[in-house]
Amino acid sequence: MTTTNALLCSNTGQKTDYHGGGAILTQSQSQTQTQPTGTVPPTRTNAAALSQINRMNSESVARAQQSIAEQLKKQNLIRNKDVRDLYLSQLDLTEVCDLSDFKNLRRLWLNQNRLRFINFLPGNFRLSELHISDNSLVSIANSLRHLTGLQTLSLNNNQLARMEETVSELANMHGLQNLNLFHNPLTSEPQYRSYVIHHLPQVIVLDRSLVMEDERLLAKRTFAQDRMRIEDSIGFGRLIRDKPKTHHLDRGLVIAPSKEIGNHYKVPPMGDDEKAAAKRANQRTVMEFTRFDWSKVPLSEQKRTTDGSAEDEYEAQLITVRFQ
Structure with a gap:
């Protein structure tokens, strides 16, 4: 069975400027851009480098498209909307074609490539797992915040250095449970783990380690001190105006x-x-409970083996136990 889609994915409509891994630019486009005052116009060396980058990106997109076509053929899938999983790992990709046609894509693997930016997921709102570790990502700003259904996100082994920017991009992912950021420059920031735990309270497993309750309390006391003071001053549903007496x-x-x-x-x-x-x-409180003494009640077998007068010997008793 052959696929009927003439175009699996494309870069049509991309207007992203080149950032070392963005959309492909032609030499004529680069020359027509307005040059800042005092800058040197593009030289033949710059044009040659730009041409090489465009060629690498074109080859990268072609490899991604070929891999997608092979996966669809292997799974006997004809329509893009039937695709749930895509494996694009270890393809030496510097650029990926727009994957918006795969509306029902759930899981995407892009590990061990050379991607620097994520600009190919503008319409994949149903994505629940994204594995893009071991790349060259330098920023995820304005790239993932629309993927609010993500539950697992692997960004480890990249070049992410801005902690606040990265965490802010993930704040709207209320279902995010598993997050990997280790082996990024931002993890060397002071109190990195507490910062992430406080600003992303929905995360259950961070960097392959379960988030403990004492870590959440420490993060709260570190980054929400005013709130903790208010909570500590509230007793039995009302605000205590006076300072509590010291014992x-x-x-x-x-x-x-x-x-x-x-x-x-x-x-x-x-x-x-x-x-x-x-x-x-x-000084302890006196406690008391009463129970029925079943040892004084004959069993059915005893009743059968004795005459009726013997039943009078058994009297039900209540035992009361009192202790402190």
């Missing part, structure tokens, strides 16, 4: 710090352990 121990039981031993008492309270235990026991 002080009985000064008669606390000894000087220089002489502290064991449980911070020079001698046990009340003089000895038995008196101290008795005093604490008397």
Whole structure:
């Protein structure tokens, strides 16, 4: 079976300026752009470099299209909207064609390529997994924020250096649970993990490590101190205007710090352990419960083996237990 799509994906309509991995520019387009005052016009060396970059991008797009065609043929898929998964890893890609025709694409693998920017997913709103690690990404600004359905995102082993920009791009992904950013320059920022945990509270696994509750509390105390003060001042549904009273121990039981031993008492309270235990026991709340004493009730087998008069010997009893 052969595919009926003459064009699997294309770069038509792309107007992105070249950033080292963007859309392809022709020499005439580059020469007609307005040159800033005082700059040197393009030389033959610049034109040759631009031509080489365009050729590399064209070859990259062709490899991506060929790989997509082979996958569709192997899966006996004719329509682009039937495609759920695409594997474009390890193809030495510097540019990828626009994938907007694959409206129902769920999972995309682009690992181990040479991509610097993500400008080929403008209409893939149903994407849930994106694996684009081991590339050369320098920025994801205005590239992923529309993919609000993402649940797994792998951006590790790239060149992302701006932490605030990167985290801000992912803020609207409320279903994002698994995020990998390790081996990027931004991970060397102070309090990197706490920053990401605080600003992306929906993430459950960060850099292959489960986010613990104490990490969330630390992130909250670090980046939301005012909010924590308010929460700490709220008791039983109302705001406490006055400062809470400080609890002080009985000064008669606390000894000087220089002489502290064991449980911070020079001698046990009340003089000895038995008196101290008795005093604490008397201060506890008295609890009581009652249960039925089934040991006094004959079993059915006993009733059958004894005469009727023997049943009078058994009396139901209630046992009451009281303790502190």
